[in-house]
Amino acid sequence: MHEDVLKVQDVSRIYSTDGLKVNALRSVSLSIKGSEFTAIAGPSGSGKTTLLNIMSGLDTPTSGSVMLGGKPINTMKGSELSDFRRDHIGFIFQSYNLIPVLSVKENIEYIMLLQGIGEGERRTRVASILKQVGIEGMEDRLPRQLSGGQQQRVAVARAMVSNPDIILADEPTANLDSATGASLLDMMRELNEARGMTFVFSTHDTMIMDRARRLVILKDGKVAKDEVRK
């Protein structure tokens, strides 16, 4: 039985825009166990991206708490929060967000460089991850020399290479054609199975929902459905 990696407890998030208060999340509680492959889905405005941002410490809840690896990330600030994100969370963004001036290899190495990991260890890990995500031979290319699917594979590699506790992916297939998206998802699923890495997706893509072993549906900022599949 896997332990809880992430625990969201009674989290609410209220945005104030032009004097109007919007309840993006209303008392959401959710636990993510290690090795889960979870999709948080829901219609636009249901609060899935807000929940993912709060889970990662990129946004702070108006009330409630978020524990990652037993530590409350909603109270962390500045460098402490940066270091925590660097060491415990892997990100995959909708629009890849690779560093344009760094090569594939350097992009994958970036977090390890921030962590101060030695060159030998970095080289080994990069070589291994390049193989796993299927972009061997492209390590010296710049992001602009890659297709969208290839860029997203680099982003997956970057997210995984530092062995974080959890990988949070915000609409990772939104900018990809369905074939590329499916192939990328299959690859992530294989990695999840092979390495036991925890994935949480925010999505409204049925391909992700179909492949997820746990599906959390949000509606109007609340958990409407939480289903574990076999």
Next chain:
Amino acid sequence: MVLIKIAFRNIFRHKKRSALTGLMMGGGCFLFAVFIGMVDGTYGNLIDMFTRDHTGHIQIHKKGYLDKPSIYKTLNGPGSIGIKIDSLAHIQSWAPRVYTPALAFAGKKTTGVKLTGIDPPKEERTTRIRHKVDRGRFISATPLNEVVIGDGLARVLKVDLGGEIAFIAQGADGSIANGLFTVVGITGKSEGAIGSSTCYTHINSLQEFLSLGGRVHEIAVVLMDESKTIRVVDLIKKALDDPLLEVEPWQVVESQFYRAMQADIKGNWYTIMVFTIIIAVGVLNTILMILLERTREFGVLKALGTRPFQIFLLIVLETACLAVLSIIIGTAAGIFANWMLSVYGITYSIPIEYGGVVFDRLTAKITLRSLVLPALIIFSTAILVSILPAIRAARIIPVKAMRST
């Protein structure tokens, strides 16, 4: 290290913008280098001409002579003073002088002059007075009542080579001194206003004329290196150890000229300040544009775990990298321009008179100041200007930044 790599590569990301900003910084560095090189060259030249033509780097007088010159304020035994001076470091040579105001008569013309008694061999080793003789010759080493006069004075008195001038002055013994001197040389037009009263004769002739005996009014000292002037003044003071003597550097002797020069140099700094502000605004504009364009990127970097200080450092490093590249190019161009100006110079269409010295050519000099100061000004301005935008970038909230396009 990865931050330096990102910073350096980002320079080449927007080549045109970096080139423009680099041009501004490199151009500024080049301009400052040439400006300072020309200031150093021109003033170095000016000081050299001023001191080597007549004043010398250091002068020794009887106490009070500089404030109120008088033929009675004399130095006894210039030879023994000279021996002490010769024993000191950095000394090139020294020359004794005697001065008196006098009335000069030639035919029906008369005018007031300043008669200067010089020791020709010593003066030749000390100053360039001899080389100023345009027509005729320099006064003989032996006292023969000969005078070398300025071109202006020759025109006022309407005398030429071989002509005679009668001088009347007050002797040191209270008598009325008068004597007849032969014009053997005329100095060129380069002496400007001074040329209309210039009148050099042999020191012994003038001492006899004024009944001064072996006494002199001034000892001018020339050093091998002008920059050592203040240090050598102290050395001479210690060596002479006489409270009745005043030993002053050329900056005090020609204080009016020195103050005017300093004011002029100060004015140049204001020009540099204005240029610096223009460059600072240009660099700030670029950095703000970078910040605006790359807000999303900074948000991503922060989301990935880059610390706020590392984002701050990235912006400052990017500015620093561009500044260093620009400075290298600007300084190299500045050195070349200063070298060209030091060799060829720029000839004025109309010569300029400054402090009684006439200049017909603008020159520059490659000095450490002209290399280091522009680089320091540009680099520190660029870094200073990048600090505020860098703080803003460091404070970016990732979730908001990543929403921007």
